[in-house]
Amino acid sequence: MTAATPRRAVLAAALAAATAASVPTAAGADSQPGDGAGTGDERETDAPTxxxxxxxxxxxxxxxxxxxxxxxxxxxxxxxxxxxxxxxxxxxxxxxxxxxxxxxxxxxxxxxxxxxxxxxxxxxxxxxxxxxxxxxxxxxxxxxxxxxxxxxxxxxxxxxxxxxxxxxxxxxxxxxxxxxxxxxxxxxxxxxxxxxxxxxxxxxxxxxxxxxxxxxxxxxxxxDVPDRFTVPASEPGPARELDVPRYSQEIHAGRYPEYDNGGEAWCSPTSSQMVVEYWGRRPAAEELAWVDPSYQDPQVCHAARRTYDAQYKGCGNWPFNAAYAATYEDLAAVVTRLRSLTDLETLVRAGIPAITSQSFLAGELTGAGYGTAGHLMTVIGFTADGDVVANDPNSASNPAVRRVYARREFENVWLRTKRHNAAGKVVSGSGGVCYLYAPARPAPRQLAALREVGVL
CATH class of the missing domain: 2.60.120 (Jelly Rolls)
Incomplete structure (x- = not known):
């Protein structure tokens, strides 16, 4: 279900050890997103990060x-x-x-x-x-x-x-x-x-x-994102939802285990494939000829193969996913960090979905039904109340992929840099990492949105 492997876990442990002396640890593992327990780190900062x-x-x-x-x-x-x-x-x-x-x-x-x-x-x-x-x-x-x-x-x-x-x-x-x-x-x-x-x-x-x-x-x-367990709350913007294809990684469980043990670990390429197809691109039939014809959504298997990192032994290498998306005609792709859900709303209003990286305990993201040390999903919109509409590939079927997650919970698990794992240890969060895929020659409103969020 996750993009995490032992190498990402090693990074989390190393960063935690390097900053342990300066990071409060009084908050328990059951602290809820947004409660600020033991942190005092919700302050806004005008300094660029x-x-x-x-x-x-x-x-x-x-x-x-x-x-x-x-x-x-x-x-x-x-x-x-x-x-x-x-x-x-x-x-x-x-x-x-x-x-x-x-x-x-x-x-x-x-x-x-x-x-x-x-x-x-x-x-x-x-x-x-x-x-x-x-x-x-x-x-x-x-x-x-x-x-x-x-x-x-x-x-x-x-x-x-x-x-x-x-x-x-x-x-x-x-x-x-x-x-x-x-x-x-x-x-x-x-x-x-x-x-x-x-x-x-x-x-x-x-x-x-x-x-x-x-x-x-x-x-x-x-x-240089500040160490923090909780992040400032953002104000909801206008509601919009993009029509992004829905693909489940879980229906591929056990398939092609040579690529990160099969589909149960394919959150990143599955999310990438959703957005590639949102922009109207997909692999040609001859590129999919190697996939067992009995398999549903063979393009997800293709995406996993084309994002696989032989050293990392996984499909969750962030730049490799962006590079895969950009192999399609006239698509551009980058890995970046965003500052807030307001940035995501700016992109969605311009018609640009975003693939976000987050980690959380079971119960920190209501409705997810799982915990993860690292997982990718695609933000496709916002409700009238400002909650996040996401295509979450960790779902039992394609129709079940669309989820609505509480705004405050989602922004916290995505944007924080520090969290407590199930053992109560301090580990790292992604700090707002996301993949952005868009036309290489974006429309004026898309270009304006990308500039507004600091990508161009």
Missing amino acids: VDNRFWYAYSHWRSGEHHGTAAVGGRRPGLLIAAPEGRTDYTDPHTGRTATWEYASWTSPLHRPAVPATELIASWNACTPEGTWIQVELCGDYSDGTTTPWYVMARWASGEADIRRTSVDGQKDGKSTVWTDTLSVDDPAGGLRLTGYRLRLTLHRAPRSGLTPVVWLAGAMAS
Whole structure:
């Protein structure tokens, strides 16, 4: 039912340990959302907590440092291989296969976020024909004047013919660590922050093939969300509900266990597929030919396969889901954090659903009927009373996917950064993480909404 695996659990434990001295622990595990028990952390703050920087325009791709890459214009500008910088051997740790690849690279200009950050999460949108793949890296500047190493955030291809799509474990420098899809400062309470970063894209292709990946969008979300068990209450806005397809992950339980033990863990790709189809895109029949024809909704199995992270051993890698969505024609996708349910209402009014990440105990989200260490669902609207209408894939059937969750409960389990688990231990919350998928050329009202919530 969840997107959580041992790796996410390790991140939660590490962040909890790093901040334990500064986080109140008097509240019991049965504290209710919004009661503020033992916290006093409901205060509003005017300081920005999230900064997004994405490169996607022709002028963006012409900037930075090119080593064998070039910008291409047209309807959807991007970055491609012009003349390879050299060759390299890569041994895939998941297949043992070693192959030689031509490569070229692009390094972004230094971006100094408005938010000195405790976390960075990269996003990219790319086309990788068979015989090509990309590597995405981040290098950050610390507030103490030092820099991180170049951290590999992904080795990625849309398919599996050449490499296994993967995050990279074990990357750290004593000040920060890469936890699957997130670059995190190890001791946020100590005051160290990431004050700038560069993104590097390395594009690979089979030698002498003349092929090239094309990257349409790349960048990162920097954030410093305050530690809090409860969040300020927002005022309800206008009611609206979007007509988003409903897919249950649970009807796929036991199917294709090689992808994160089957459908019971497919909340993230199931949510992604709902929104991909909301925008009128879906896989072609030939792409689904591998799925058992007796299975309902084979496109959900396809989404799980195309989001699977061979290192994480799951389908819940946040940027991998966004990258999957952007493989569909003229769709763009990013991972970000939002500030409030008001931001979600702004997007829904413009016709943009959002996939949110949250964790909660059974009973903290009335009507859910389960507890989770990490789960994705799709916010599709709001009722007249301001309650959240969500397509929750942890449902017994497709018709049962539509749920209405109490506004105050939902905003708390989604936006908080700290919570108590069933054992009473302090663990982390997502702090408002969401996936946003929208047309690469959004309509004016969609563009205005994306700007209003800080994505563009």
